[in-house]
Amino acid sequence: MAKIILTGDRPTGRLHIGHYVGSLRRRVELQNSGKFDEIYIMIADAQALTDNFDNPEKVRQNIIEVALDYLAAGLDPEKSNLFIQSQVSELTELDFFYQNLVTVQRLQRNPTVKQELALRGFSDNEEENENKPGTPVGFFCYPISQAADITAFKGNVVPVGEDQEPMIEQTREIVRKFNTTYGKDVLVEPEILLPDNASCLRLPGTDGKAKMSKSLGNCIYLSDSAEEVNKKVKGMFTDPTHLQVSDPGHVEGNTVFTYLDAFCKPEHFAKFREAFIGKKSSFEFNSLDEVKAQYQKGGLGDSMVKNFLAAVLNDTLEPMRQRRHYYEQNIPFVYETLKKGTAAARAKAAQTLSEVKAAMKINYFDEGVLEELIKENEQKYPQSK
C-alpha cells in the first residue's frame, strides 16, 4: 500500500516552536526520508473559519504566514504538496456524506471538542444569554470535516500534536463505518504519528502554562528575531523555589529544562560552552543530564541555563529565519507553490470522491452506470413497443 502523509494547521497566526516540536520538525524529517509516496500539507483555512467566521480577514492574512513558516521549516515544494483547504471543494462533499455516519452524541464525547468548547465559552443557553452565543454547528462538526481531509488523500500517516489524537480516532471510526456500510474497502484507516520525546508532546508556554498559544501571549515564534528570543527566554518561568544560585533546583515542571529536552542536541555543548558557562565560570558540561544534575544539586544559576537555552533555540531557528527571508523576497513563488499543491490535492481528492460515490452507488451518470440504470428501470416499466 502507498504511504501517504496528510496533515495541516489552522491559519490563525504564525507558527511557534510548539508547532515545530509537536509536528513540523517530524514532517520535514519524514519528507526527507524519501519513504513516502505522496505528502499533502494543508493550510486549514475552512476549519479556521469554523470559529473565526466573523474574522475571515485574520484567516486570509495568515495563509501566507503559515506557508512561509512551512517553507522556512524545510518543507520542500518539490517533495510535498502544500495546499489551501477551502480550494478543494471535494472535501466538503465527503464531509456531507460522512455526517450521516456520526452521531451528535459521539461528537459531544470527543475530548478535544469538549475542551475547545469549554475554552471558547460558547453558551448552552443562548436565548437567555445575549452576549454569549451558542456553538456554531460547523465548529461542533469539525472532526467530521477533518476525517474528510485525511481520507480524501488516503492518508495513512498523520503527524500531528497530541491534542489531535481524538480526531484521528474519530476518523478511524468513520472509515470503518463507511467501509462496512457500503461494502467496499474504499477508505483507509490513518495512524497518528506523535513526537517520541515527551517534552515535545505539548510544549508549555514561556510562562509555564500548559499550552503555548497566541491568545495567552506566551509563544516563541519560528520567525522571532534572535533579540526577541533572548528577551523571551530571559523572562521565562523556571523553578519558583530556586531563589539563590546555591539553592537546589527542580527540573521537572521547569519550562527552561522542558525546552532544553525538546531542542538540545549533543553538539550544542561543545558549540556553546562559552555562552553557557561565561568566561569566568569553571562549569564544563557535556550533556543535558550533567546540567540537570548540577541544577538539582545547587550552584547553577537560572540565567546561565537561560543563556544556553537561548543559544540552542537561536541555533535551531537561524536557518529558518534565513529561509523565511528568502521566501519573503519571493512571494509570487510562494503563491505559485500553493496553487500547484492545491491542483495536485484536488486531483487526488476528486479520485477518492468518485470512489466514494461509486461505493455508495450515487454515481448515476458515470460511464456504464447510466446504461445499467436505464436497463433496470425499463425492466421495472416494461416497454410497450
Ligand code: TRP
Ligand atoms: N485541526 C488541526 C489544527 O487545529 C488542523 C487540521 C485540519 C488537520 N484538518 C486536518 C490536521 C487533518 C491533521 C489532519 O491544527
